[in-house]
Amino acid sequence: MEDVVAKYVSQKISKTRWRPVSATALQPPEVFATGSWDNEENKISIWSVGDFAGLVPNGEYHGEPHLLCDIQHSGDVMDMQFLDQERIVAASSTGSVAIFRHHQNNQTLSISQKWEQAHYYDHSWGSASCTGIICNSPEIFTIGEDGRINVFTTDHKEAIRTIDNADSSTLQAVTRLRTTEILTVNSIGQLKIWDFRQQGNEPSQIFSLTGERVPLHCVDRHPNQQHIVATGSQDGMLSIWDVRQGSMPVSLLNAHEAELWEVHFHPSNPDHLFTCSEDGSLWHWDASSDVTERKSFLHTSGRNTSFLPHSSVNQSVISAWLSNDPTKDRMEITNLISNPTLSVNSLDVLGSCLVYGTDTESIYVKKDLFV
């Protein structure tokens, strides 16, 4: 675990997000944003883990993240996402949604747009926590404890579309499914697909975990195969869903011992998945069939050649995540934190880099995930 750099930051971290790197760039991500929670004054901060030209000549810089700039944020940072290279959208426990701009020339952060009381129970009762956001340029979808879905665009002062009472329980997380569709998870274990081409205020599809109504806390969609969705639940279970068929998960994987706070497919290497939990652990799920297949190929040494290529072709088409055949036990799971203490609230992966933030007021960066 020596390749993980830690930094104590004197605030509990609720969200960590890498700044996106342009598709053509080859260098690893260097800048990430964090949001804090439960502090008297919460903050959004921008950090850099980059090598500094001139500081260390040979480029062997393994320094800890250092602060570029920060800005006060009213309320807990409930969710956060980069809109583009310069802008960050943040969801607040006060019910507001704000866009922050990172001025890279003088390293400052400023607030560029804010929607107050985007989520509320009743105008007289006050605001409700905004629990999740997803940017689908030019739209920003927000969800909250009030069960409401809002659609904002940066050029409008008001929401361009609102679905009141979209859910009777708390909406916990949201992700983009296809261009006009979003997917939400709620605290009674349901997945709902919303199609914004339709005018109605009803979800186009509802999926649910059977029986126990376990709350779902996070959701992520497979970056290439849009029908594959992963969710994490209150009891630490990871579920994989195929939204094309059935209304139940394809597979239920026993994972953490407490709330599974975030799940992320690796954006460019989607056979890898990462989950973090309240129990203080962070797991790397490797479903790439590479290892076992290469091994079996060597072992059989050509005897089954007619069979092997066939199966591997099949694999790449139906994706490793949907083949839940227990006999092909090819999921490899690694725990990335050896001494868990308090909750790991958030993680983000980009390239070969992982960043995560915890309730022990620290952030961690791991630079070579796949070595």
Added chain:
Amino acid sequence: MSFVSEAEEKSPGCPFVYVVRKDQDVYSQTLRKLFNESHGIFVGLQKDEKEKAGKSRTAQLVRVSKNYRSVIRACMEDSHQMAISARDPVMHMHYSTQVSVLSAMELIWNLCEIMFIEAAPAGLLLCHLLDWVRLHVCEVDNMVCEVLRNESPAKHENFWNVVTIFVLQGRMDEARQLLSKEASANPTSLHMCKVLDELMKKMPVLSPGNNQTLTEMELKWQHWHEECQRFLKDGTFASNPHMEVLCKILLGDENTILEKKELMTTWYHFLVTRLLYCHPTVKHVELHLYAQSSLDMFLGGESSPEPLDSILLAAFEFDIHQVIKECSIALSNWWFVAHLTDLLDHCNLLQSHNLYFGSNMREYLLLEYASGLFAHHSLWQLAVDYFDYCPEYGRAYLEHHIERISLDTEHKALKVLRICEQRMMTEQVRSICKIMSMKAVRNNRLGSALSWSIRAKDAAFATLISDRFLREYCERGTFSDLDLIDNLGPSMLLSDRLTFLGKYREFHRMYGEKKFFAAAKLLLMLMTARIAPCSFWMTLLTDALPLLEHKEVIFSADQTYELMKCLEDVMAAEPKKEKLQDDDAEIMKVEMLRLALARNLARAIIKEGTLEES
């Protein structure tokens, strides 16, 4: 306890309100790193207890102690940086004070580590003490640097001071190196330098590497001492007072050492130097013989000892409880004593001591520290683990404190709930769910409210919410929150009313799906099995109307009899409180029902009769 004035904005209009805080240091930004990082070490120490014994156990505890110290040092570094960058003189003062407090903490901790945890045998003990002095008496380091940077160090005004410092700290190699510079710069003193160099080289030391016995060591020491004595007596160093002083120091001449007071800066440096040259094989139980006298000699009655001095003195005197007591008084936080005491307790050094109040000292201090953390808006999460490791009162404290956490968001509530659930604190679980449930009801979020009461298995509250759902249905004619009610699953069994709500909704769904027979059967069952509350029977019977009037016969004759009985039961139970305005409509309804029931019964009898005959 200390008073800290809060920012004025917190108490608008009343600048005289002060916030009283239990543990002021908990609110320091830089110290939060100390609390968080040491929390991990603390938990680690509690977990891998009892695994090892003997030597490896000691090594393990020393490693833990070093980890704690490195955390203090890191924190000190941060505070130092903050002090440098602070523009505001008040803040600068604040951070500078913090640095000195932290460095005092580290100094004390390090000495405790040497004395209590490591408890090295004679000889080795002195090595540790020398390291301790070298690490902490750093005022002289600048002088050393300055001299060494000079082109010809031997000519520097502080040259001999630096050599003396090296000798006083037992850094012989460095002293000899400097001495060789003097020898080359000053040919007249070449011989003297050589002799002194030889003496320094020969000085016997007990180091971790060699395994000589104490008697061997003492014999060698005697021999070396006599040699020094000889050179001093025959006037070898007479022409150079500096070297003469050095030789006297090697001989352990206390007055000569004491004259170099300003080079040692502290009495504990003097003590260690004195031990080095007078009692090199001192055992740690004998230290107390020299500690007090060193302090007295050093201060010379000019000034009185400060709290730090008495703490260190107590440590040298092997009085653990005095150390902890004095630290508790002198330091403004509980962090230090709590962690140190816990560590010492793991070394089995505190067994005999039980307080006349509460539990033992370790637990008492941990509880104090954790309570301070719990009062903090963010650090409360750390405190939970500390309470966990207080066997006697930890749980009671946790129960007491956890109920006072403000549940601002569901997210936070879930975290608190998880803490309680993991520890089977059913009372608190129920209370948290109830609070959240009440909040949701107030915000008119019945779905959320029901979810919370289902989680708490709070049947009474679930009933209350179910009633709200049913009332809404009666008012509006439609159900809200269908996504929830349709998915109640097994949790439906939590309360009778909830079961009814779920089943009643099921009836509507079947009816909507045109499964009339099943719907009718369910409707009847809701009444005959007494699932439906009596107040709702009339509504159910009204729901039966369209089924009775359906062109197909749905209710069998037996079922119709039962329905009739239900109607009569309702009528009989109805008290004589007939309100005038409802009267007409109500009587109308009953009449219609009776008519429909009679007609259905007739049709059912005919149908059943014909079926049987055919």
